[in-house]
Every structure is written in C-alpha cells, then in structure tokens.
Amino acid sequence: MTLDARKKLILESIIKDYVETAEPVGSRTVVKKHALNISPATVRNEMADLEEMGYLEQPYTSAGRIPSQMGYRYYVDCMMEKEALSDKEIEILQKILQDNIHEWNEVIEKVSYFLAQVTSYASFVIFPSVSLSHFKYLQILPIEENKALVIAVTDSGLIMHRKIDVPESVTPGDLETIGKAMNKVFSGRRLNDISRSDLRMIRDSLRRRKKFIDKVLDAVEYILTTSEEERLVISGTLNILNEPEFKDLEKLKKILALLDEGVLFKSIVPEDVTDEVEIRIGTENKIEGVKEISLVVSGYNTLGQRGKIGVIGPIRMEYWKAAGTVETVGKILEEILKERF
Amino acid sequence: MTLDARKKLILESIIKDYVETAEPVGSRTVVKKHALNISPATVRNEMADLEEMGYLEQPYTSAGRIPSQMGYRYYVDCMMEKEALSDKEIEILQKILQDNIHEWNEVIEKVSYFLAQVTSYASFVIFPSVSLSHFKYLQILPIEENKALVIAVTDSGLIMHRKIDVPESVTPGDLETIGKAMNKVFSGRRLNDISRSDLRMIRDSLRRRKKFIDKVLDAVEYILTTSEEERLVISGTLNILNEPEFKDLEKLKKILALLDEGVLFKSIVPEDVTDEVEIRIGTENKIEGVKEISLVVSGYNTLGQRGKIGVIGPIRMEYWKAAGTVETVGKILEEILKERF
DNA sequence: TATTAGCACTCTCATTAGTTGAGTGCTAAT
C-alpha cells in the first residue's frame, strides 16, 4: 500500500513531532511547524484517513494523533533516510579507539559507551563466541614451585589461560612432552569440534602421568567451555529513565530487568542479522512482558563470524538517527577489529 | 546518653515496624504488635519524650512517628543484635562457591550476587588492587609467526598477559635473553615500585634490539598500569526499585547513577575498613546529592591487603540482618580466597 | 507520682464537582 505525497508528509510531520515532544500532535501543530499552506481542517481530514488506514491512533476522542506501530513501520520502510553521524562524532569515536586498542574487550566497551552517548538510548554490543575459531597453539608453562600455566591461543588471536597444580614428580621436560603431544592433536581444529572423547583419547595415548594429564585436560576443557559464550556489553541503561514512557515504575522495572540480565536480553536480539540495519518495532519483538520497546540492530564481521551491535529504546524512537548511527559505528567497529586483531 | 528499658523497647518497636511497613507508627500499633501491657496513652508520652530527645520524628502533626537518623544510630550502637545467616543459607553459598572456584573474578561476582539476593539490597564487593603484589615471573612466549605473548605472574597468583608484534629479525633466542634480563630486574619487586626509570634502565642495559625492547616494555607498563585498579562488582541494583523511598524518579535516577558509575560509587565507600562491620546511615555518607541511603560495609583480607564487601540500601534498612549477613559472607569470602588462591 | 480514659483537634488522603482548553468531527459555504 502506498500513500500519496501529502499523506506521507503529514505522517512524517506527526512522527517527527511526536518523537520530539512525546505529546499527541494536533492538526494546527502540523500546519504551523511544517509551514504547509493548507488549512488545519484539511489536515484533519487527512489525519482521519490515516487513522482509518491504521497509521495513526488517537489516545482518546479529541486529543491529537500519535503514530501507530504500523505508522512507524511504514515510515521506516518507505520514507526514512538514515541520518549519518557527523564528521566530528566519527572523529571522536576514532580517537577513542586509537587510544584504547589493547584488548578487544576494551574496544567493544568503548564502542558501546559511545553509541549510548550519541543516541541517548541504551546500546549493546555482542561479540561472537570464539568457539568457532581454530586452535593454534597450546603451551604448558611452569611458573612457580608447583604451578603451571596452560595457555591456549586461537587463530583469531584470542588468548586464554588457566593455572594448574603440578605434582613434584612431574618435570619441566614432562610438561613439554605433554604440551607437544596435545598440540599435535588439537592444532588447527575448531574449538567446538573438540569433544570430550578427544580429550579422553589423549588421556589414553599418554600412558604415564595419567592423573596430571587429567588436570591439564580439565584446564583445556574449562578453556573450551568458557570460550563458548559470546560476550555481551550493555551501556547507557540509565538513558531510558529520561524517556517519559518509562515513568511508570512497573514498566521501568521490567525493562531494567531485561537490560540487567544478559541471558534475557539476548533472547530478544534477532538470531540472524546481516550487515544491513534491522529495525524491530514494539510488538515485533517477541518477548514476554515488555512490548513497548524498539530495537535497532546491525551485524558486523569479525573472526569470520558475525557480532551484533545496536540500540534499544522506546517505540517513540528517532529511528533515522539510531539507524544511521548504528550502521556507521558498526562499520567502524568492524574495521578497527580487522586492523588490530 | 542512655535510655531506660521501656524507652528502648518502644524505640525498637517503632524501628522494626517502620522498617517493615514504611509507614509512620502510631501508639496503638506499638502496643498491639508487641503485646505490651501499657496503654497507648503512656506510649504516647514516651514517644513525645523520644521525639524531644531526637530519636523520633513526626512527618506532620498527628501522624505516627518514624525513627530519625539519630534513632537508627542509637539502635545500631546500643541495642542491635546482628542476625546471623541461617545454616541453610551458608550451605547454599558454600555450594555456589565450590562449583565456581576457577577465577577470583568469578568468586567475587557470585558472592556479590548472593549477598544481594539474601539481603534484597544492592551489594558490592571490592577486590583490592594487585599493585602491591610482587613480581614473580615474566616470560616472552612466541606464539605465532610475528607475535609473542608477554606473560607476568605475581606472587599473589595473578596472571596478566599482553600480545606484541615481533620483527623478523628477532629470534626466539633473543626473546629468551630479553626475558631473562627483565626477570632479573623485576623479580621480587612490588608492582607499584617499578617505575618508568626502571624500564628505561633496562632499555639502556640491553643494547641491541632497542626498538623491540621498547615494545616489550610498553607491554609491561600496560600490565602494570591496568593492574593498579581495584576491581568493583555491584549486584542487585534493581532491588532498590522495590523500596518505596525511591518511587520518586529523580531520587531513583541519582542513586542508579551512583551505582552505575564505579568511580562515583567508590567515593562513598569508607577508605579504611576493619574486619568489623561498619554502618553509615544517611547523611553520615558524605556525598553530593544522595543523602538518603545507608551503607553497611566490612573489610576482608586477601593477598595481604584488604578488600571491602557490603550492601547499600535505604535508610529504612534492616540493619540487623544486613550487618549479620555482610559479616558472615565477608568471612566466608576471605576463607575461600585464602584456600584457593 | 505514674498511668490511663476521654475527647477535641490536626492533618493527610481520597473523592467529588466544577472549570478550562486543546483538539476533534461535522456541516455548509467557497
């Protein structure tokens, strides 16, 4: 279904105005703010049409109109132009990242923080699980009297380590032998392809020092399981306190709980995202309890996998700004990660 | 100043009641709930006395009384008996910790979470800075074509690492030589005693490979500076949404901002804490803007230093429960850390 | 002298009624 030019203009006016003020928009306001040379009465007729078509709704008889979910959807799909980040903002972001490129951990935190600041919504960055990376290198490093460090490096450049006890009877030479043997089996394989039975096989092939080898394998297994989790960072949670729609404590509680609990939060982020920005408005998000939020999310590529980045805010959201920002920041994040890691 | 037995009893009744209900307590209620065999009129007289002395206050004429800050202080100092954790709860905590003893990181997170759950206030754990630990061991480990890993281990058992680029011209043998030389200078020294001039000295003593050595030193410096920060974990932030005193959005915003910003939060935690539980009520906390919170905090020992653990909640707090819980959980945390790390 | 019953008084909270004003929908004129 397509709308004629004037209806589009009116719809857009109402959306822009309502997003800004959070108040229902009346016909007079539409005419004044956007300097149309038609009368309020005409606008009223158009608005009545738009309401009938489902793009607008009225909180109560004789209030102004507010965009319906469908109205936002139409705007986003058919009319929206993404608003780009200003050069200045891009510069700021790049400066932030140049100063703090030590760990990918830090990078995603800074990026998320920046995104929240710029959009003034809550933002998130999901860094993909490393379990699809390949094992590159494993070493058992004696570090003190009875301790050694099991160090694993993946081809994506991630480093994981874990401390283990070493019995008296095990010599540094033993450690080297064991390390080499394991390296042979593991190297080049995907982390999540290494199963318990592989671990058992190694255990059997190395006849001596069984007990100790078990310890090493435990450490490896620990490394494998922890590396399976993707990393989630959320920033700007408090921004939602500024949105009038969450002045109601019950609603606020629900959405804060959502942002507070990583597992819960992940469940509302779409599984498959592309490099294109995707927008989910209100009830398009399938989640228990919280229907009054929108999500703007984009994928980014790193380590041969896809991470996710986006913002979460009220339905009354500046989609144009959010989409443009998420898009650009995602691209920059992707670049930086490629460059550095 | 000491109160006679009956005044104490009445003060306690009012505190317990008000903490539970968040409503001003009237004379009838005191008599009924605590089955005193004196009349409401007598209680009224006593309450008037207590108010004159400053232990109670009246929100308005002819409302019931609520405890003043001074009232809570008197109760905490002269009457309170800490309420111990139940055996069952202790058991649960220990079970949680036995399952998750891999990293001290995890331990403090679990402990903090537990504390928030049990008290239903917001909780925090501060893990001391490791900058006072001693350098134990440093190794430069080649991990792939042109990369090496600088690994540092402290005597407190913490492991830090950082990846660096290695120029073609530097051989594994070089790495070993450099590593050994650095080890000699660093080992046994406190992390925060190692200054830039030490780093420069090393740079000068090793004539060759200056550029590369700079890189290694950069990595070491990075490790030193990041290890200076103490770690802060806050849990149960959302619990404060349940307290009626924070139904006001402005107050809520302030306190959430406080809990959200680590630096800000640390500024209200007392510098010096002992093994004894310390309680700060309301304005006894010197902090801009937020006067309506109380803090219950205790120190715990680890790595030869002192960490802090506690809860933060409204002035209308179950101090008896909070104090007992913080005390016990702190002790258990201390034990676990000693055992494992 | 300490306690208590009785009662007038105070102040909040909830409810109701009245008023205002923004904004609509409809009709008739252009």
Next chain:
DNA sequence: ATTAGCACTCAACTAATGAGAGTGCTAATA
C-alpha cells in the same frame, strides 16, 4: 477539493468536602 465555523468531547487542573488515623491535653484513678 478545500476551508471556515461551531458544537462537542475529554483529560487535566483546582477547589471543596468528608473520613480516618493519630495526636496532645486534661482530669480521673491506682
């Protein structure tokens, strides 16, 4: 097709009223 005009609607604000909880004081009592 557009618009001026006007009656109508409904939330939001204000004021008035009444109920109820709880006090403080006075005078009676043990």
